[in-house]
Amino acid sequence: MSEVKLEDIVSLCKRRGFVFQASEIYGGLAGFWDYGPLGVEIINKIKATWWSAMVTESDNIFGVDGAIIQNPKLWEASGHVAGFTDPLVDCKNCGARHRADHLAGTDSTNLEELTELLKDKACPTCGKKTLTEPRTYNMMMKTWVGPIEDDSTVAYLRPETAGSIFTNYENVRETMRAKLPFGIAQIGKAFRNEISARDFIFRVRELEQMEMQYFINPKDSEKVYEDWRAFAWTFLVDRLGISEKNLQWHEHAENERAHYAAAAHDIYFNFPFGSKELWGTHNRTDFDLTSHSKASKKELSYFEESTKERFTPYVIESSVGVGRMFLAVLADAYFEEEKDGEKRIVLKLSSELAPYRFAVSPLLKNKPELAEKAREVYAACKKKYGNVMWDDNGNIGKRYRRQDEIGTPKCVVIDFQTLEDNTVTVRDRDTTEQVRVSIDDLISK
Ligand code: GAP
Numbered sequence: 001m002s003e004v005k006l007e008d009i010v011s012l013c014k015r016r017g018f019v020f021q022a023s024e025i026y027g028g029l030a031g032f033w034d035y036g037p038l039g040v041e042i043i044n045k046i047k048a049t050w051w052s053a054m055v056t057e058s059d060n061i062f063g064v065d066g067a068i069i070q071n072p073k074l075w076e077a078s079g080h081v082a083g084f085t086d087p088l089v090d091c092k093n094c095g096a097r098h099r100a101d102h103l104a105g106t107d108s109t110n111l112e113e114l115t116e117l118l119k120d121k122a123c124p125t126c127g128k129k130t131l132t133e134p135r136t137y138n139m140m141m142k143t144w145v146g147p148i149e150d151d152s153t154v155a156y157l158r159p160e161t162a163g164s165i166f167t168n169y170e171n172v173r174e175t176m177r178a179k180l181p182f183g184i185a186q187i188g189k190a191f192r193n194e195i196s197a198r199d200f201i202f203r204v205r206e207l208e209q210m211e212m213q214y215f216i217n218p219k220d221s222e223k224v225y226e227d228w229r230a231f232a233w234t235f236l237v238d239r240l241g242i243s244e245k246n247l248q249w250h251e252h253a254e255n256e257r258a259h260y261a262a263a264a265h266d267i268y269f270n271f272p273f274g275s276k277e278l279w280g281t282h283n284r285t286d287f288d289l290t291s292h293s294k295a296s297k298k299e300l301s302y303f304e305e306s307t308k309e310r311f312t313p314y315v316i317e318s319s320v321g322v323g324r325m326f327l328a329v330l331a332d333a334y335f336e337e338e339k340d341g342e343k344r345i346v347l348k349l350s351s352e353l354a355p356y357r358f359a360v361s362p363l364l365k366n367k368p369e370l371a372e373k374a375r376e377v378y379a380a381c382k383k384k385y386g387n388v389m390w391d392d393n394g395n396i397g398k399r400y401r402r403q404d405e406i407g408t409p410k411c412v413v414i415d416f417q418t419l420e421d422n423t424v425t426v427r428d429r430d431t432t433e434q435v436r437v438s439i440d441d442l443i444s445k
Contacts, residue, residue, distance in 0.1 A: 004334045006272040009327070010200050012334070012345065013039065016406050019201060031197025031205030038406055039326070041355035041387070043208075046325055047187050049239050049352065050210045053231075054185045054318075061183035061212060062172050066164025068189060069155050074163050075140065077295035078288065083259040084159055085136035087114055088195050092132060096125035099195045100134035107256045111136070141191040141205075157191035162317065165213045166288045169313075170300060173215075180302060180313060181224065183214040187322070199273050201323040208322040213284075215313040217304065221283055228318045229265055229281045236267065236279070240325070241350040242332045246270040250277070260287045269328040278328055279320040286312040329353060333407060339432055347407030348430055354407040356389040361399055363415040365392045374414035377424060377439055381412065384443045404429055412442065 013019040018039035022032035035043055055063045075081050087100035087109050101109050103124065104117035114134040122129045141157040144150075158164070165184045172184050187210045197205050216224050229249075236242045252264035263283040268275045289312050293300040301312045333347045351357055360378040362370035371392070381388045389408065391399050396413065403411050413425040423436045 004272045004331050006200060008336075008345075009272065009330055009334060012347075012405060013200075013330070016402075018042070018330070031194060031203075033201050033204060033323070038355040042329065042349075042353055043322060043326055045353050046240070046322060046329065047210065050235070050320075051185070051187065053235055053239060054183075054210075054212050058183070060178065060181065061185050061214075062176050062178070064165060064168055064172065064184055064186050065188060066158075066161065066168065066186060068158050068191075069143070069145065070158065070163055070167070072155050073295060074167055074292070075156050075159070077291045078163055078166070079259045079291065080140060080156075080159055080163075081138070084140055085109075085138050086195055087111060087134040088137040089118065089131045089134050091123035091126060091128070091130055093128040093130040094123060094126035096123055097195055098124065098131075102196070103131075107253065110255050113255075137195060139192045139194060141193050158189075159192055160190050160319070161186045161188045161209045161211045162213055162288070162319070165211070166292050166315075169215065169289060170298070173302075180304065181214060181216040181220065183212050185210075185212040187211075199271070199276075201327050202271060202273070202276065204323060209319060210322060210325075211317065211319045213288075214316045214318070215289075215302075216316060218286065218311060218314040221285075221314045221316065224316045225263060225281065225283050228316050232267055232279045232281055232318060232320070236328075240329055240353065242269075242328060246328075246332055247278075248275060258282070260284045262287075269324075269331070271327065272331060278324050279318070282317045282319065284315040284317050286314055288315055289313060344401055344404055346404040346429060349407035349409075351409045354387075354409055356387050356403075356406070356408045357385050358410050358412050359389045359391045359399065359403045359408045360412045361391045361396070361414070363396060363413050369419060370414055370416070373418055377412065377414055377418075377442075380439070380443045400427065400432075 016038060017036035020034045020036050021028035022034045023029055055061050089098050089100045100114045100118060103121060104114050106117060111134050118131060121131060123131055140159050143155055143157065144153040145155045146153050165186055172178060190207055190209050192205060194203055194205055197203055214224060236247060237244055246269055248268045250266045250268045257264050261282040262285045265281050266277040267279040269278040289300040301310050303310050333349045335346050335348060337344055337346060358381055360374060360381055362374035364370055378388065378390050400411060409429050411427040415425065418424050423438050425434050426437045427434045
């Protein structure tokens, strides 16, 4: 378990404009969150880093951006209408609803096992032993398409982005003249009517996923599965700078796996509320293309010229939630430290993920000559680096504290010496050490 407390992260997120409750002025809505000015910067950088590693740097992975609402037949064929369920218990006394597996403290979703485990359990809300037997509950969110609201117009908000990747498999293969193995990647919103949305942005009802489905010859599945597991780990450590000591592998037992998966390994992260799923790698076999081919009556098999074989490709899937990744990045970077007898909160984000690379300030606000020079330096840094913040609020100590909390790696301060020799003070966030650097060096690096 991480030593960071969730309430400290929630409070930092609100105080510094990372994450707000959705429709907060109306009391919020459980499971929905808005990213604020600094949160959206980090979210965009996480997505850009993933997209670059997955699509831009690859020769055979192509991006798509599918619609959130698709023909509902897609979700019948994928098994979600029948099988995208969680076990639920109701309390007959107070009406509270709980995830049966969470209440039983197990990963199993088997109803018989859960009935046994929960038979003497009391409702955590009212304390009475009045829970119903567990039953399954479908998590897909429904809407209606067009002006008539009846069974014939029901549609679903996608529960995973993967759906439109499978339905576009043939379109992408043909238009990109792709040969196996190749992948299709997508970043987008998905919706799940979770029984209990909880742990801040960890389990939400509107989420964003980054998914990649890799289409392969079935004979290669074991090797490719291992490659994509390694990709996920390396990405978290090397590209996002997450500390390996906060990561663990978790292999899904058979009763834990999604209805489509033959094998599944999650990377767990030490969140403040325990070690929990961050990123899944799944072997979906030929489940999806076979199901969609049967239901749509469209041929989705593949002809391998070199061996003259025809087969339905297997899919190895790499799937991670953007919000969960953001929370892991924040929890990993959050430190409370004593520096020179003072307590400080510091987000040790990598300079690639920090909302701002530099903050530029005049040492004293009320000295026009310093402010003027500082504005000049700020403009030059902004031109060169883009994500640079102007900060002249409060005294310099307060500015450092604020920039530490939002993870700005360097604070550039313009003082009287700057006016003489064109050098500035650059203060390092992590060591708090200060060095003098010439403005030319600062903007020509
Ligand atoms: N296409 C496969 C799939 O959707 P999943 O394990 O259900 O698999 C993949 O979800 C990832 O999406 C998870 O590892 C997690 O990062 C994220 N995720 C799933 N449900 C979530 C929720 N309710 N809130 C936030 N993130 C969620």
